[in-house]
Amino acid sequence: MQSSRKAIGETLLKVENVTLSFGAVKAIQDVSFEIRRHEILAIIGPNGAGKTSMLNVINGAYHPQHGIITFKGQPRHDMDKHEAAAMGIARTFQNVALFKGMSTLDNILTGRNLKMKRGLFAQMLYFGPALDEEVEHRRKVEDIIDFLEINAIRKTPVGRLPYGLQKRVELGRALAAEPDLLLLDEPMAGMNVEEKEDMCRFILDVNEEFGTTIALIEHDMGVVMDISDRVVVLDYGRKIAEGTPNEVRRNQTVIDAYLGVSH
């Protein structure tokens, strides 16, 4: 019954001829692709193919030696982490990176950090406009908690939660920044089937309800083929294929890269 009526729009982010090396190790070599508004793009590839490096380049954690990254029409040589976040790029990490001692609610509130306008001093006084602002942020966070169905763990310290839920909280924190582009690094790693299904549903819902553009890295091929609109395949730092899940599935180079080929 789910008809895919969402309109995939113009290019949101474009990566052109990006090359990244650490000393002699070439992590990414001359890779180009684009991410379009409202789509779910999967970046796949065997271990060490350069997937996480690619995400790090997009959100400014790594600075490539060559290439141009164009985000929202502004071309630049490399991104800056803070600038990327301020411009609407949010991400989650392969290994959950949350504040373990803080509650779910507080963790997600940290995602609102960039949206807080009042100064530290005003916030400490917790009065007048700062109070209004806090209430507004809290409302937004409660929307996300409701959306991700984590009401029952609102006040639970994150360190006490099972892994699958921590991943969901991390997604919540990324959503709190109201990003235009959401980067998910292996959102389903280490989950059981049920948790994976839940996460898939949330990713699709986020994409549909908020219109958020999503680029994700994933190992589970079933998941990738089910939820993504397009797939980019990396191998040894090079892009070896790009297209819809069906095209990629039939691509001989991809099959070779995954299954190995005798030379």
Place this chain on the structure above:
Amino acid sequence: MDQAAVGASLARLDTFPKLLIRNARERGERPAYREKEFGIWQAYSWADSLRQVRALACGLHRLGVKRGDKLSIVGDNRPRLYWAIAAAQSLGCTVVPAYQDAVADEFQYVLDHAEVSFVVAEDQEQVDKILAVRDRLPKLRHVVFVNPRGMRNYVHDWLTAFDQVLEHGRTFDAGHPGFFEAEVAKGQPDDIGVIAYTSGTTGRPKGVMLSFANLVPSAQASAKFEGLREDEDVLAYLPMAWIGDHFFSYAQSIVVGFTVNCPESAATVTIDLKELAPTYFFAPPRIFETLLTQTMVRMEDANAVKRWLFKYFMALARRSGVRILEGKPVSALDRLLYVLGGALVYGPLKNALGLSRIRLAYTAGEAIGPDIFDFFRSLGINLKQLYGQTESSVMVCIQRNDDVRADTVGPPAPGVEVRIDDRGEVLYRSPGVFVGYFKNPEATAETKTKDGWVKTGDAGIFTQDGHLRIIDRAKDVGRLKDGSLFAPKYIENKLKFFPSIMEAVTHGSDRDFVAAFINIDLRAVGNWAERNGLAYTSYSDLASRPEVYAMIKGQIEQVNRDLAADPQLAGSQIRRFLILHKELDADDGELTRTRKVRRNTVAERYAPLIDALYSDRDEVEIESKVAFEDGRVGTMKARLKIAGADAVHALKQAG
């Protein structure tokens, strides 16, 4: 109907919509519903509720809902769904609440059987279920969904959002100001307000038709009996399709005007319970059991001082708490200490459990362990047992505040007559007795006699002071050769309340006396064996130990003493027993997957053991098939001892 006739009908207060209009007038600003949303309890007053119901009724009318139509609601407990019930009843519809966790096929059966033409569904999950069986529901005309999440791409001309229905309703209402009142005034006490489908352990569920004349007086009588007030808070967390929720959270709430609180989600119930601290609470025994276990486990982890305090004051509570609650005499020192305990232990504990404001709590559905029951009562929580059925508009028996016991369900509720027929089956007659099963006259005739008595299917006895005690399902009750009543489940439950007894199977129908198979609980008995320096190698080894036999014998004799206290049951004391060499197992077909004993399978498989119990041998050999985890089948030989237990003479003679 002219203005005066409408006013006169509304003043009769004989349907829920009429009572709702009264509530909005008399206590308009008091909270009717609270719902936790976005982490905050949002309150809706009676005036708000009436506004919503009014708009919704008008909106449903615009969708084509007519008098006599059936409207189903399905979803978690939400104010909007309670409003949907009231709105449908305002229009003269019959409401068919459906279980929110039913699979599509069960759901389809109920909707189809009840000839439902409109559904108000909570969310996408429920709508998806309807979609899956849509083509098998020719009578279904329109579905309204409450939560729009994920519904963006669902475009059907028979599907409308709740808010949109409200909006259309408001427009219609503005154009037709007297419409709503006129519709409500058409409602008569004999209208069928609700068809509640019973879950039915055997066969297809049956639709119990209840009229306003059943529910309104029952709710009024029970509320008066318990002294319910408009400032009660109840937590609505049990399925809306279950008559209990319909009665407590809808019927009684509207009759009395108290507040119904809806938890945020099924997962947050314990948190919401604690935050809210209801004054009026209902839970099946399982929930009280979980609360008690949680408390005990948490206390194990507490520091020594706290553990000592807990132990000391709980012992005091066991001694005097229940007596204080029931207003019976207690020594001055204990009374003083109990106050101190309230500050140090009971208060904080009740607060942590969310039971600090309880004025009235019910448990029903099955037998509750006396330890669990007494634990809560000794804390000063007015926990009572309730016996009822869907067919009786809930109340059949109810305990009085000053006369509560773990082993009875109390005397008949106000306005209810109860009798026990010669087969031991409990029958009742009351204004709350259902109209009939929907489209099932055979079942109605089978259950309801011509002069209005309803068969419960339960076997029971009256204690000498007029309390009803439910002992078993009527069909399971047998007689010994001498004609005395034999209620296997009742005896087995009594045995199972001992932690060392895991399972018990009693025999006795058409025999000279009652005999029992016992399964020990390996964890509890193993623990006991360790503490007493008793070495054992395996379950069957432990089970055959004379020390274990001696312990079980003591417990059986305790049960015998209890049985002897009842003249009707004194004859069914256990004379001989044996401890089985293996645990009864679902893999061997001896238990159902829900861990209920399959009596017939056990009787067949262990026929030689039963024969031996009724012979004068004190040992028996058995060879039994065992299914191993890997699927192989092996045989197990064992030599079992049979022991006798002493019976007690009936303490009191009947009469």
